[in-house]
Amino acid sequence: MIPMEERFPRPSVMGVVNVTPDSFSDGGVHLDADVAAAAARRMVEEGAAIVDVGGESTRPGSEGVSADEELRRVVPVLERLGGEVPVLIDMAKAEVARRAFDLGAEMVNDVTALRADPELAGVVAEAGGYLCLMHMLGEPRTMQQDPRYDDVAAEVAAFLEERLAFAVAEGIPEERICLDPGIGFGKTVEHNFELLRRLDVLLALGRPVLIGFSRKSSLGKVVGDPDARTGPLSASVAAAVAAYERGATILRVHDVREHVEALAVARAVVAGL
Numbered sequence: 001m002i003p004m005e006e007r008f009p010r011p012s013v014m015g016v017v018n019v020t021p022d023s024f025s026d027g028g029v030h031l032d033a034d035v036a037a038a039a040a041r042r043m044v045e046e047g048a049a050i051v052d053v054g055g056e057s058t059r060p061g062s063e064g065v066s067a068d069e070e071l072r073r074v075v076p077v078l079e080r081l082g083g084e085v086p087v088l089i090d091m092a093k094a095e096v097a098r099r100a101f102d103l104g105a106e107m108v109n110d111v112t113a114l115r116a117d118p119e120l121a122g123v124v125a126e127a128g129g130y131l132c133l134m135h136m137l138g139e140p141r142t143m144q145q146d147p148r149y150d151d152v153a154a155e156v157a158a159f160l161e162e163r164l165a166f167a168v169a170e171g172i173p174e175e176r177i178c179l180d181p182g183i184g185f186g187k188t189v190e191h192n193f194e195l196l197r198r199l200d201v202l203l204a205l206g207r208p209v210l211i212g213f214s215r216k217s218s219l220g221k222v223v224g225d226p227d228a229r230t231g232p233l234s235a236s237v238a239a240a241v242a243a244y245e246r247g248a249t250i251l252r253v254h255d256v257r258e259h260v261e262a263l264a265v266a267r268a269v270v271a272g273l
Ligand code: HH2
Pocket: 016, 018, 020, 022, 023, 024, 025, 026, 054, 056, 057, 058, 059, 090, 109, 110, 111, 132, 134, 180, 182, 183, 210, 211, 212, 213, 252
């Protein structure tokens, strides 16, 4: 078993291919399986360590889709990739994760941190897959309605610590798990930036941290549009570099080449050539 830290050295880029009609920044772009598979291959050529293939949008207000619909969206993409491209399956139900592992997926990204599907942990444990546990306050349908915390960094870390212990108790080795504060999932703009500023609170749990700030609306708001629904590439890159400098390991991004280049420079500064 290769520990997460070796499989994903700091910084590693995770490309995002949403096979959905309604994702907040690339909805509809990759609905065709050939287009989605080509995008995934291109992302790996551009330097992504893994590609996140998602069949369900988690944007604020979204309702969720059935396992059948999720399978209908992601299986043709995984079949076209033929296990040749490292893939992570996003927002998986156990049934979808099982099929994805059969088709060569390496990792599951669960935005509910194993709270939604009681069988998912067993599927990941049995397949020997990697797992990302993410913090979300509430659920996508309602999560952006007045989220409140006394201490956002401490509360997110306490939640992830508990979910990490649960995952390990379910048979998934700690070495295979990374943690994600869930930027934009039940958080205000200020919460999102505080979580990055205080990433050390999360790092203290001893697991690699994944950050997904790419194109999120908080970035658009900070650069001057109070009604922004997405954020620009320049701001996404700045957030990824800031996250890396504060200790993040995996950066989940939509624009792979630009992030790989920026992070290569940031890494040269931090760690030398
Ligand atoms: N963000 C999104 C979806 N999944 N998973 C993790 N671990 N971390 C994140 O920050 C994260 C995530 C939202 O982005 P996107 O996939 O582009 O949009 P949508 O959920 O609308 O498909």
